[in-house]
Amino acid sequence: MYSSNSRQNGFRDLSRSTNGLPFSSSIHEKKLRHAKPSSWTVSVFVPIPGLRNRRVHILLPNLYLLHQITFFRFSRRRSTLVLLLVCVSIVFAMYAVAQRFGTEEKQWPAPLFPGEPPTLVFRREDLQKIWRWEVQSGHYPSSREIPKAIGLAVPPLNPALPPRKVAKIPSRFRPPGAAVSETIGHGPKRVYLDIQARPPNAAYPPRPVPGSVADLDIIMNLCDFSTSKYVRDCLEVLRIGGGLDNGARVRRGNVDDWRYIYLEDGPVNKAVEPVTSPAAFDPIIRPSASIDPNTGLLKKPRTEWEPLLQLPPPLEHHPYHTLPSTCDPENPRFFHMFWTGPFTDKPYIALLSFLFTQNLRLHLDEDEPDSVACRSQLWLWINPGPAAAIPNPNALHDMFEQLKSNPWASPFLHPRFKDVIKFKMWNTTEQLDGVPEIKDEWRVLKDTLFNSGGHIISVHHDEESSSSFATASDDQGTATAKSNEGEMLNRLGSKSADSYDRMSVILSDMARFVLCHRFGGVYLDADTIFLRDWEELWGWKGAFAYRWSRHEKYNTAVLRMNKGSALGSFLFRTALKNGLDFHPMTVSKYTKDAYLEGLLLRLPDALFDSAWLNTEYYQRDRPPQPYFIEFADFFDTPLQNSAAPQALGFGGFFRGAYSYHFHNLWWKVFDPTRNFPDLGPQFADGERIARLNNEIALNASHTAQEILEKVTEDKRDLDWATVLKRTFEAYIRGERPNMYGEWLQW
Structure with missing residues (x-):
């Protein structure tokens, strides 16, 4: 006989309780009824x-x-x-x-590293060293905070920053081991200048005061695209603060907030370095003995940490008013440009704009010394053959012979310009051997030097050839004949959009960092036109590039770096472990992964590239003057805007910006109807050759000597490129002064 709690198979029925109810308790019933x-x-x-x-x-x-x-x-x-x-x-x-x-040849799968894989190869201790070295050398004249992820336990002394009136957080109130983000200023005070044209010299803007400095913190606050600032408004601030309005100021009210140029007044105070406490490395988690000091840093996969970084002692910051002249031997004023292929009207215009805008003292007699101002120099580095070629032993001699015979280049060999324009020959092997950080290791990557954003163009040199490579292979392994001049590896300059010399562009990505690290100064792409004196930018001793349009990335078409800096050492060692890739986007990754973006300041593109946002459909509701919706508008100004170039002239072209970048377009001609260097009788021989070459290229039926100078033969509406070219040439001919009212003295 079975009990009432038993099933027919002899096992106990667990669904019923001893009291005869289907659930043993109310709790059991709730669990079954509301179970998820x-x-x-x-x-x-x-x-x-x-x-x-x-x-x-x-x-x-x-x-x-x-x-x-x-x-x-x-x-x-x-x-x-x-x-x-x-x-x-x-x-x-x-x-x-x-x-x-998981093999050495493969990268980590994307889910482990969203976006791009890390590039970092330096420990936190080394990153702290780099920050301290740059700050103590006077290369950080900024009040912007150091990232807390760097983990500095003691704020570094900053000789380029005046003392603060009130400290942010006194050290006695700071939690033990907490990372600091400020620097301790102990430099001279700053006197901000009201720069205006004064009678009787009111027709032209005044030269910047020698030794003046641009406060880039103010410029960032007033011009940063990421904070919704307009290029048009930024240019107005730059004009008024720099005195470029020529006394024609229509703004009423106090514009003291727009003063961004200052002089350092007083000595660097003798401050005592704070007592060093145990290094902090995480601003949130309290340190303990068991924590890895590199916690929070993402190291490059399958790569060992770099050996501890060895840096020289920090430089001593010298305010300009303490020097005999504003020429600081530790801060040389070299502009660098890089050029491949025949010398054309593009580097010609870049050099003319340099002569037209910079304080080169060409309006004074050669024998008249200047005890205050410092003349800058422009070094034009020429790669004599295709980017992948090995120069022959006679390359330097051949280069100067070609420059002498080239009508676009020969004017700049005139003795009057010998101290301000210098032609240099680029030799990749020699230059890379001159970089101490990579000289013993770069040859491992010699066949993959042409690396742009991770895309590698392989070049295999023929060991028996001393002047050029024999063959090269593309990504599919197809052999390329060295005699085929139209192929990518043998291109010598960009002749059209379809025959773009990408190899030279990739080489120049690396060359700009090499030149700035070896010699110091500023690198500019050769498609750059100077628009004003750079005195106050030279005064700001930090490193900078500018923003890649709307993206939070660098565009290194303008690059300022200090000679032999800790930042340069970081960039070259990091690039070496990442295939020597110096593409601007990749460099942006290097600094971001290492929390060093503050040491390579990303300036607003309004300063150097004012048309870029408009060409990408941004800020077209309030565009700057002139209004370009594509970069080709500079060479072919749209008909509805074609009255502006002649009516406004040089003074109406992005007034306030330091330079203009027309983004490659090497095949566009500046002045189609006068496509020759029009510099007057002093350079008549070169002009005659260029005229003849132009007529031959146009298949004209008459010779250059038969050309009649009739205004009816000219284009009716001149483009912006033409107006700028003719303005610069008129200065060299002695028909007008430069932008600051100075006449060239021969």
Whole structure:
């Protein structure tokens, strides 16, 4: 006889309680009525060794749910077998992924590193050294904070920043081991200048005061695109603060907030370095002995940390008023440009704009000394052959012979310009050997030097050839004949949009960092036109580039770096471990991963590239003057805007900006109807050759001597490129002064 609680098969019925009710208790009933369906995954929280109260959240398959499903579909024995097969499959899949992505030749899978993989190869200790070296050398005249991720325990002394009136957080109130983000200014005070044209010299803007400095913190606050600032408004600030309005100021009211140029007044105070405490490296987690000092840094996969960085002692900051002249031997004023291929009207215009705008003292007699102002120099580096070629032993002699015979280049060999324009020959081997950080290791990458954004163009040199490579292979391994001049590896300059010399562009990406690190100064792309004196930018001793349009990336078409700096050492060692890739986007990754973006300031593109945002459909509701919707508008000004170039002239072209970048367009001609250097009788021989070449190219039926100078032969509406070219040439001919009212003295 069976009890009432027994089933017919002899087992106890667990669904009924001893009191005859279907549930043993109200709690049991609630659980069954309100139970949520089981999830396919379960959460597991794994403690992190050394970090108190911190765990990693891991999602794992819910094996219990899987077991229940298989139990109801199969028997007990079969369900266990199915579960075992599933587990084996998961383990096998994980092993296959590890084999696929875990070798030295492969990168980590994308899910582990969203976006691009890390590039960092320096420890936190080295990053702290770099920040301290740059700040103490006077290369950080900024009040912007140092990233707390750097983990500085003691704020560094800053000789380029005046003392603060009130400290942000006194050290006695700072938690032990907390990272600091400020620097301690102990430099001279700053006197901000009201620069205006004064009678009787009111027709032209005044030259910047020698030794003046641009406060780039103010410029960033008033011009930064990421804070919704307009290029048009930024240019007005730059004009008024720099005195470029020529006394024609229509603004009423106080514009003291727009004064961004200052002089340092007083000595560098003798401050005592604060007592060093144990290094902090995490602003949130309190340090303990078991924590890795590099916690929070993402190291480049499959790469060892760099050996501890060895840096020379920091430089001593010398305010300009303490020097005999504003020529600081530790801060040389070299402009660098890089050129490949025949000398054309593009570097010609760049050099003319340099003569027209910079304080070169060409309006004074050669024998008249200047005890205050410092003349800058422009070094034009010429790569004599294709970017991948090895120069022959006579390359330097051949280069100067070609310059003498080239009508676009020969005027700049005139003795009057010998101290301000210098032609240099680029030799890749020699230049890379001159960089101490990579001279012993770069040859390992010699076949992949042409690396742009991770895209590598392989070049295989013929060991028996001393002047050029024999063959090269593209990504598909197709052999390229060295005699084929139209192929990418043998191109010598860009002749059209379809025959773009990409190899030279990639080489120039690297060359700009090499030149600035070896010699100091500012690099500019050769498609750059100077628009004003750079005196106050020379005064700001930090490193900078400018923003890549709307993106928070660098465009290194303008690059300022200090000679032999700690920042340069970081960039070259990091680039070496990342394939010597110096593409601006990649350099942006280097500095971001290392929290060093503040040491290479990303200036607004309004200062150097005022048309860029408009060409990418930004700020067209309030564009600057002139209004370009594409870069070609500079050469082919749209008909509805074609009255502006002649009516406004040089003074109406992005007034306030330091330079203009027309973004390659090497095949566009500046002055189609007068496509020759029009510099007057002093350079008549070169002009005659250029005229003849132009007529031959146009298949004209008459010779250059038969050309009549009739205004009716000229284009009716002159483009912006033409107006600027003719303005610069008129200065060289002695028909007008430069932009500051100074006449060229021969």
